[in-house]
Amino acid sequence: MSSDSERFAEAEDGGPQPEKHCGHGRGGMGEDVKRKEDQRFITGRGNYVDDIKKPDMLHCEIVRSPHAHARIENIDKSRALDVDGVVAVLTADDLREYDLATMPTLMADTQDVLVNDKVKFQSQEVAAVIATDRYTAKDGAQKVVVDYDVLEPVVDAEASLEDDAPLIRDDIEDKEDNHCLDWETGDEEATAEAFEEADVTVTEDMLYQRLHPAPIETCGAVGDYDPGKDKLTVHMTSQAPHIHRTLFAQVSGIPEHKIRIVSPDVGGGFGNKVPIYPGYVVAAAASYVLEQPVKWVEERSENIQSTGFARDYDMTGELAATDDGEILAVRTDVLADHGAYNAVAQPSKFPAGFFNIFTGSYDIDTAYGSLTAAYTNTAPGGVAYRCSFRVTEAVYLIERMVKVLADELGMDPAEIRRKNFIQPEQFPYESSTGWNYDSGDYEGALDKALEMADYDHYREEQQRRIDEDADKLLGIGISSFTEVVGAGPGKTCDIAGVEMFDSAEIRVHPTGNATVRVGVQTQGQGHETTFAQIVAEELGMDVEDITVEHGDTDTDPYGLGTYGSRSTPVAGAAAAVASRKVREKAKAIAANELEAAEEDITWDRESGEFHVAGAPDRSVTITEIAAGAYMNHPSSEEPGLEAVNYYDPPEMTYPFGSYIVIVEVDRETGEVEFEKFVAVDDCGNRINPMIIEGQIHGGLAQGIGTAMLEHVTFDDNGNVTGGDFMNYLLPTSMEIPNFETGHTVTPSPHHPIGAKGVGESPTVGSPPAIVNAVVDAMSHAGITHVEMPMTPDTVWAKLDEAGLATDPADSISLEFEDQSSDTTADD
């Protein structure tokens, strides 16, 4: 595997060049190819899990606990079974017969599929009703009578670690408290020394609040056991169908080759569809037992209340610096809420994900971080919501702290960043917490963003408003983030023991077109276009002649799935390497066709043709070669033209960017309006700029949701109070400003096509820029932090604290004109 990667990873002509992004007119690298998948999406011909209908299909409704913490004393199914159309009611006792009462989480905790004994969070799965239609299933679910002995809940991580907190995990042997895990990184002693010796230190507490990825399609599955073939097919909303098949095999005991997972069109995942949820298991188990297809599709509130949440890191950040703004050390302490089970979704050797990238874009010699995670009576989670495993929390921490330090020192926040950036010549750069940054030019991106934002003008305008005591304050926020995406390498990164490689298989057909199958799974990212462009670039084919398939474990090569921006860094590399393997064989066929020696054949990236060295007229196209492979194959080669590659990345990729957000803060109400929003991204070589731009826009919208609106909240009784779209507020187009996007190109040196992941940069990079902007509007009055989400009441409390709140009537004058005047006034 690795020898293939090495042999084919480097293209003979150095690969696609950043300067040649105009493409070759065939839809290869750098071209704005219209998304192939959109034909079916915009004409209503998508095929999502809930679109799947099977003969005799039954429907599943899950009975959920209204309590956050309660022991189940009895479950009475009889009234539900009396409902006409209800076929079965399943409880943990039924699943136990099949050894399916519990399932492992991705972090090897044991989670109840249906509650065995004690409910640990509100909306936990208690029973499942199977009926002939979904309405009847719900009718039946309402008639399942569950007797609960209600226990005291604890929904706050700090409270859960207190001595007298109720014990949540009495299912774990000898467990006496709600402590989940401890983790640390860096050099504690050296960091403490640096803080003692520093001219200046700053500290700030900040909560990265509990979010939910809230994909527009909720989770669902159709379990379809075929007793004739003894094969279980599960159509499910999965970001990682292959690893889900392996886990299904391990949990159920059904041999892996007798299981087929199909992830059809998926309406957004954002990390929410990485874990396995009880509903999937129940639908599959019910189908296996009843020998009929069973569909389960969540309602919206079920999705928000029971499936993987994100963030919930309560962080303290500290920086030590010199008087002139050189950052000497960073230190952080985190209290993480993992919910009722340890079900964070990240590589198994990384209990805090990649949080230890919290030195960010800066050359900081000394760092130390510590973390404690707690169990609470809340849904399990800690999924990587549109980010690479806690890098979002890390970026928020460092980018907020840099602003805090700048204010303490009275320095311009752009200047202090410039002073501390890792410089281009320092790459590859090893950080003080052990990361190997591949490439970057942070100042280049910041300079571009400052220019696009007209930074100096707005700084003047900001001061003018302060001087004139204006009604609306101006704030300017910067975030110069670095991401770490594209897990593996497999030796350090694994999911449930399976190394995090990925794969691509290319079959060129006799008439010159190709089918490409990849191990990753799109949820809207545009894989069917982007991967086709990579293959088109590397084989000199037209993008229209390439079809990309994914999401079916029966036909696609094994892969670890799409999350953590890993598709392009890993499977994209696999597609390039597999293409180059095809190209290698194509040379032999070209030599045969052109009656030349194989070593005399060269491939021209510009024309996409193979020709005899020194004789460009003696050339063949990939179409002619494809025909030759099947109709006139050289005796030295096998017939056919295909290749597969399993790519184990040597390192991750480190996309980066600078975002500048300018806001107006209303001193009367605390409302925040976006005046300008500039996003400069660098994801290395760009495959499809239009798709990248779409990704940036979507991610920025989610960053705005994070900063301004979203929060899964609970009351003291453990009730989810932010568990539906009336209370969990997603931004719409009305809350989203015009985005001005720009880019720089710093290719990844180790990636076959020089590309980095990009889909998550905006979600990761934008929240601190937005918060920094709101803080910046009030920092002249001593405000150093505003917690997210920055709803008007949160912001107004800070205005009030800083003495900046004003009355509307003070800013108007009213005059009565005599009767003869026109009474209409213009507005």
Added chain:
Amino acid sequence: MKPAQFEQHEPETVEEAVSLLESLDDRAVLSGGQSMVPMLRFRLAVPETIIDINRIESLDYLEEDDGWLTIGALARHADVEHSELIAEHYGSFADTAPLVADPQIRNRGTVAGAIAQADPKGDWGSVLLAHEGEVVAQGPDGERVIPADEFFLLPYDTTLDENELLTELRVPTPAPREGSAYHKLKRKVGDYAMAGSAARLVLDDEGRIEQAGIGLTAVDITNVRATDAEDHLEGERPSSELFKRAGELAAEQSNPESDEHGDVEYKERMVNVLTQRALGDAAERAGLVKQRVSQ
């Protein structure tokens, strides 16, 4: 959406609807469905029968009639939003309509339905109160007119009789020197109000406030009138100081609760701020010259 099973009736006249209300026990009226459909979806409402009034064409109007602006039970929020009559003469209605929910909901939801729902976080109740409007109901014994002041009882509870159908809302057509406005604070488009304030001012020939009406949203168990503020305004000349004091009085009279929309201190402060803003706009629309002072 998986509601419990129900039967649906689709009357074409008010009389038919009222007789269905009288003859059926467990029933609910569906107009725009703005609140009813979510309640069915959550199975908070599980009526045996839905009486869908959308086919009663005689209830679909929005017009001035004999000294009243009359709003039929089937007038949608969008009808108000896009009405020239409203845009020209009814500032508070013109302010409110585009702030209700989102465009999809405004296309279906009705103003009368929102009033009948009596959600204290609803916007229209405040406007109706500020204008001293009336609710017209049709029951088995004929028509009944209920002043807005006497309509709202509790959250989701009104003085509408259970066999009555709300058929019309009405407010007096504006006096020569009248202006009204509505200000609402919300976290995002489609969100309920964190707080809202509707103000209506009628000026006399000298520029004094002859009549003042203020209705508040989301700060008590129903939409409420800020009577102390109204009393303070009447007989006075509009000024910044007067409006600030009126804002304070409105805040003092309000009775909000802390929730996800903000704490008590913030909500009271916003009642004050939004009332000041609404009064400023209402005064301008009544004919005063409003200018921003140099800040």
